[in-house]
Amino acid sequence: MYIFKEIRTLQQFLEAEKKAGKKVGFVPTMGALHQGHISLIDAAREQSDIVVCSIFVNPTQFNDPKDYEKYPITINEDVSKLTAAGTDVLFLPAVAEMYPEGVHGEHRHYDFGYLETVLEGAHRPNHFQGVGIIVHKLLEAVLPDGLFMGQKDFQQCMIVKKLLDIIQLPVQLVICPTRREEDGLAMSSRNLRLSSDERQLATAIFNELIRIKENVNQTPLDELKQNAILNLEQQGFQVDYIEVADANNLRVISAPIPESMVALAAAKLNEVRLIDNMLL
Numbered sequence: 621m622y623i624f625k626e627i628r629t630l631q632q633f634l635e636a637e638k639k640a641g642k643k644v645g646f647v648p649t650m651g652a653l654h655q656g657h658i659s660l661i662d663a664a665r666e667q668s669d670i671v672v673c674s675i676f677v678n679p680t681q682f683n684d685p686k687d688y689e690k691y692p693i694t695i696n697e698d699v700s701k702l703t704a705a706g707t708d709v710l711f712l713p714a715v716a717e718m719y720p721e722g723v724h725g726e727h728r729h730y731d732f733g734y735l736e737t738v739l740e741g742a743h744r745p746n747h748f749q750g751v752g753i754i755v756h757k758l759l760e761a762v763l764p765d766g767l768f769m770g771q772k773d774f775q776q777c778m779i780v781k782k783l784l785d786i787i788q789l790p791v792q793l794v795i796c797p798t799r800r801e802e803d804g805l806a807m808s809s810r811n812l813r814l815s816s817d818e819r820q821l822a823t824a825i826f827n828e829l830i831r832i833k834e835n836v837n838q839t840p841l842d843e844l845k846q847n848a849i850l851n852l853e854q855q856g857f858q859v860d861y862i863e864v865a866d867a868n869n870l871r872v873i874s875a876p877i878p879e880s881m882v883a884l885a886a887a888k889l890n891e892v893r894l895i896d897n898m899l900l
């Protein structure tokens with residue numbers, strides 16, 4: 621596996637590969653890799669000739685500075701996992717490489733409209749602007765054919781789809797299913813920050829989503845959501861939201877619709893904020 625830290629050398633390498641007719645698949649991550657990330661690498665390998673993974677903990681998407689400081693970093697293990705998974709290129713830039721204008725410098729603003737005003741957008745001010753800024757910069761550096769992202773971050777996938785529209789890059793967005801631990805907890809780098817007691821409790825989010833899925837056509841949505849919030853709060857979670865939305869546009873709904881629906885959850889266990897979702 622080649623490791624590049626500079627955009628210029630990454631681009632030199634990729635240009636030669638593209639000239640030789642190779643299709644590039646790209647998996648952007650923030651590291652502390654787990655099987656969920658590796659499933660994206662696997663999907664990219666199946667659908668591309670060259671697989672590029674990036675690891676970059678992007679400061680502009682963290683609305684909570686403590687969350688940024690405590691974001692887990694496991695670079696040696698990450699390199700081993702990526703090598704074992706058959707990744708061709710790791711792009712591992714420093715903050716100054718991605719933000720020559722400075723993290724607090726002047727950045728482009730993206731009009732994500734309604735999508736940015738709900739759920740994660742409402743609870744994490746500026747988070748999706750930060751996502752837009754870094755995904756745009758990374759896409760310009762890699763210029764991939766396919767971009768592989770996880771359904772785990774459902775709203776992020778919709779934001780990135782919109783970003784591709786806005787910046788008019790001909791990149792195919794491939795959304796891969798959420799990988800879970802055996803007890804159902806969605807794999808996440810932030811799970812590394814859970815104590816063993818918290819880790820045991822954390823699966824409750826998945827259980828509540830399952831309960832919503834099983835009852836969506838029998839019980840009023842408001843009641844389902846309220847019960848889920850109460851159950852989580854009783855177990856010590858601070859709930860940011862439990863919502864059911866139209867999966868096509870993320871409009872929050874108050875009664876079931878025939879089109880596809882998604883239940884989305886965000887809750888904190890002490891210091892660690894977890895998100896998950898489930899198509900209903």
Ligand code: AMP
Binds near residue numbers: 648770773796800808
């Ligand atoms: P992150 O490192 O958390 O920024 O995630 C990098 C990519 O991996 C994003 O596209 C995520 O949606 C995806 N991802 C994170 N967790 C999972 C998971 N449990 N299953 C599948 N994809 C995931």
